[in-house]
Structures are given as structure tokens and as C-alpha cells.
Amino acid sequence: VRVYDISEVPNDGSPLKEIGSKEINGDFFTGRSVDDTAVLVTTSYINTWSITLDVQRYESQYCGLNSTEYIQKAAETAEKRDFDALAQQVVDDLHLDGDCSHVFQIALMQEAKNKASSGATNNTMPDLAGGNLISQFVSILTFDMTADFGEDKIIATKSSGTFTSGDSYLASLYVTEDFIATVNNGFSYDFVTGDSSSSSYILGFNISNGVGLPSCTARVPGTIANEFSINKYNDYIQIATTEWNWSLNTNATTLNKIFVLQIPDGDGRTMDLVGKTEHLGKDGESIHAVRFFQDMAYVVTYQQNEPFIIVDMSDLTDPKAVGELEVSWECEKDLITKMFIQLYSVSNSSQRKQTPGFSTYLQPIEIDGNPYVLSIGEEWNFTNWWSSSSLKIALFDVSNPSAPSMAAESIESNSNSNAVYDFQAIRWLPESKLLILPKSNNYNYYNSGAGSFQGFVVYEIDVNEVKPLFNLTHNDTNCWYEASIAGRSLVFDSNITTIFGHTVISTDLKSGEKSWEFDLDDGLNYACSYDYSYNYTYNYRYGYAYAYDHAYTEEAFASENVTNINVSLDEYNYDDAISPNDEGN
Secondary structure, three states, rough: EEEEEEEOOOOOOOOOOOEEEOOOOEEEEEEEEOOOOOOOOOOEEEOOOOHHHHOOOOHHHOOOOOOOHHHHHHHHHHHOOOOHHHHHHHHHHHHOOOOOOOEEHHHHHHHHHHHHHHHHOOOOOOOOOOOOOOOOEEEEEEOOOOOOOOOEEEEEEEEEEEEOOOOEEEEEEEEOOOOOEEEEEEEEOOOOOEEEEEEHHHHEEEOOOOHHHHHHEEEEEEEEOOOOEEEEEEEEEEEEEEEEEEOOOOEEEEEEEEEEEEEEOOOEEEOEEEEEEOOOOOOOOOOEEEEEOOOOOEEEEOOOOOEEEEEOOOOOOOOOEEEEEEEEEOOOOOHHHHHHHOOOOOOHHHHHHHHOOEEEEEEEEEEEOOOEEEEOOOOOOEEOOOOEEEEEEEEEOOOOOOOOEEEEEEEEEEEEEEEHHHHOOOOEEOOOEEEEEEEEOOOOOHHOOOOOOEEEEEEEEOOEEEEEEEEEEOOOOEEEEOEEEEEEEEEEEOEEEEEEOOOEEEEEEEOOOOEEEEOOOOOEEEEEEEEOOOOEEEEOOOOOOOOOOEEOHHHHHHHHHHOOOOOOOOOOOOHHHOOOOOOOO
């Protein structure tokens, strides 16, 4: 991690002044800032294989033993290990700042899992983590960004963290001024009953003193969709999950619920459940978007349709759905499309069909003093042997929570936006009522790329219309290499600066006229990189889009003896395409 001084930005192309740095352990997961405090999260996988190798069932020393004899001999073997030395080795390898006093106790997490699962106060639950309680370590580092890093310029960090078991992984981080919560999505399979289930493990850290101190833990059924699935309201945690349940004897089912947990005072360690909703949506649907705002929660679930649901959170002990609007996503379909939809478990028995599509981001806004919710998502169309995505922007009127309505929407065919999953790419300007999104138009297979576009679009949001005002085109080279910047937009003094791929552009936000453009690849030798031009078509055999044209530079073409082959779908026989002997796409 590096800290730079931006009080004086050089204009001669020289680098910024670095005032502090530190090498930190693990893979970077995410980061936040709270005032002058930086919060960084990394993950490190723990190699437990070498520790458990000599107790594995297939080791030669256990040949010929029955289960009882194996367990006894494996326990005797394990008891000979120096676990204090192993624990110290793990601490040393993780480069913890100080001791383990800022790390969650594994026993505490096990207690939370078991109490939430069965109400038991001891470890009576079957082991569903594969015997691996320290599969991963999640490290939370904090430091003061305004501190004097001294002559050596070494950043002084404070660390805390938690181990995660073999049945879970870090899904999200939630940060407020004095509280951090990590959310692990977990999946369990019971080999005795054949049942599978999912859970979310919430670990709370108190950061009021600048360092994360383990404070409380909880487990709720189901897994979260994204970082907006959790919210802290006063001394309560609100979390929306989808619980997936599979069984050998029944089909998969889902339960979508919002849970309310109370953060304990004093020495309390477990967040108690104080309220929860009934199932939101229909069976089989899962939560794709959620947003908590004041005393309301807005939820989008999806399987066949997209219900937009309003939940009244004013009574935290009894949250309940008070309004719902079912959003339709429709288009005509051919035979192949129906085959695809069957893969998504959508019935073809009815006259009216819904196409795959859903919202992933919800933004509460206000227009003329009335509350609305802006949604961003995508719709997939499968017609005429061709699949394409459409960017969908919708505006919901939520002034009457019991009867939400669609005020306006925009569906842009053959287009997509990374804002659907990368929420930092979204820029909403509440005063001017402008929405700024990165967007790419899909390559047109039948018309040699006609209508292709990559850049940003500025939309004007009105109670009756979602209106595109102008495009900000970022010309890219289709040259793939390690350096590339995700779509971002910044607004200063009515000027919008957009960053996409390898270019930076400044535009007058009122007129839409370009002020300047900077090519980050200026002077780059493109001969050393590959030129990828993807051309997606629908794969009828496997049910996904995969075909592409792959063009190399002349040097790579000659050195690798590549043959570039283009096959027209019109010449491709459908029966051959789904033949078991077909090895192509």
C-alpha cells in the first residue's frame, strides 16, 4: 500500500511524491476510508494439508483398520504434534502486528454456528466444514493516512482479523465510523441426510479506537447478494439473504428474508436475532438487489419475473413487506430460445413468457420532493438464433409504499454496462438529476460491428422519462495487456472526467463538448500485445455464448502458425451442432 502527497501535483509528467508505503500480506480484497483512517482487507489461504497429511484415511499406516480403529490411531498420531509450534508458525507467516488478541477466537465462531443452527450451547452439530476450521485468514488493517511516516516512510498499520472455515468464504465488508463487519457466505452438506444449506457468518469489529477489536458474531440462514445486503441502523444489523436448500429427495428451494440482529453491549459476544421478515417473493426466486434506506428496505428478487418489493423496517422486531410490483421482461422466442429458458427452469406451458433479466443496483433518490428508486440491470434476449443483452434503467415511484409503480424506464438493446456488477462505476448527481454510466454496445455479428460503442452515457432522469443526453466515446485499441482501468467518472465544476480502458476524457457536462483527451497508451508498442476482437454467438449444445474471432499481430501470427477460421451460423447445420460427436462450437 502506498500513500502519495497530492497537495502539489506536478504538470511536467513527473511522478507524484510518495510519502509512505508498506508491503502487506495476502491478496487484496477491498478497501474503505473513514475520515482519515484507511481500512484495507486482505485474504490469505492457510495450507493445512501438510498439517493433516499424516491423519488422512488413505495413509498406509491405516490400511486394514476399521473406522473405529482408524479414528483411535489417527487421534494418537495427532496428539503427538506440537500444536503450539504450528500455531506460532501460522502467526509468523501471517505477519500479524502484535499478538492474537485482535483475532477472533475459533471456538467463539464455532459456538455461534452451532447455536444458530440448533439452539445448542455446545459443539453437538455434525462437522460440515470438512474438518478444516482455518481454511482462510481475513486480515483487516487500519492506519492514519495523515500520519507522519518518518524518514523510513514505513506506514504503521494496526491489524485484526479472523479465520474462516472450509465451508465459507469472504463475501463482503461493511464499514461505519466505529464498526466493521465481515460477512462470509457458507455452504454445508450433510453426508448423513443428503441435505445442503447455506449460511452467512457475520463477524463484528469495534474500531472506535482506530484498531479493529473483535466484538460480536452471528450466523443467519442464507447468503448475501452484494455489499448492499447489510446495513447498520443504530445498534442493529439488518441483513438480507437468500437461503438455498437442496436435498436428495426434494427439489431446490429458496427462502428470501431480512434479519435484524442487535449488537450486544458490554461483554456480550453474540448478536441476538430480534426480528425477521416472512419469505419475500416466490419459491425459487433469489435476491439480486437490495437497498436499506431510512425505515424502508427495497428488494428485487428474480427467477421468472422481477418483483420489486418494499419492506417496512420501522418496527425492527416485526419487519414486513408492505408493497410489491411485478416487473415483466418480455420478448418473442424461437425454438432454441425455449430450450435455453428451459435450462433456467422456466415453464413453457403458458402463453406469456418472461426473458432472463433483473436489476442488480438500487439507488433511492428524490425528485420534486417525492421519493423514487432508480434501478440498473440487464435483460437478455434470445431471438433469431442470436443472443444479446440490453441495459435496463428503471425509475420506481415509492411515494405510496403499499402500491409502488413504474414511473419510467429505458431499455437499450445490444448494450451492456459494467455498472451492473461494479457499483463504483455509477455516478448519480442529485441536484442536476443526471445519471452517468459506462456503456458498451455489443458487436453486431451480421453487420461487421456496426453500432459499436464504448464509453459513457449521461442520462437525464425525470418522473416520466429516462432520457440519454449525450455519449462520451472512449476509443479503445482492443489490445489486451495488463494495464487497463475500470470505468469511472468524476465531476468538478460542471466538467465530467471519464476514465475507461486506456483513455481519460474531460467533457463539459452542460454542452457535451469534449475539452481534452489523454491516451494512457501514448508511445506504447502495440506489437507486443494480442488483439482480441470477441464476437459472441449462442452455443446451442452447452447453453452459453462462446464463439469468437481471434486476431493476432503479424509477429504472433507467424511465430505461432495460427489459422484464423470464421464460420457463418447460416451455414452451420443445427442437427450437427447438437450431435454428441461434435467437438466444436
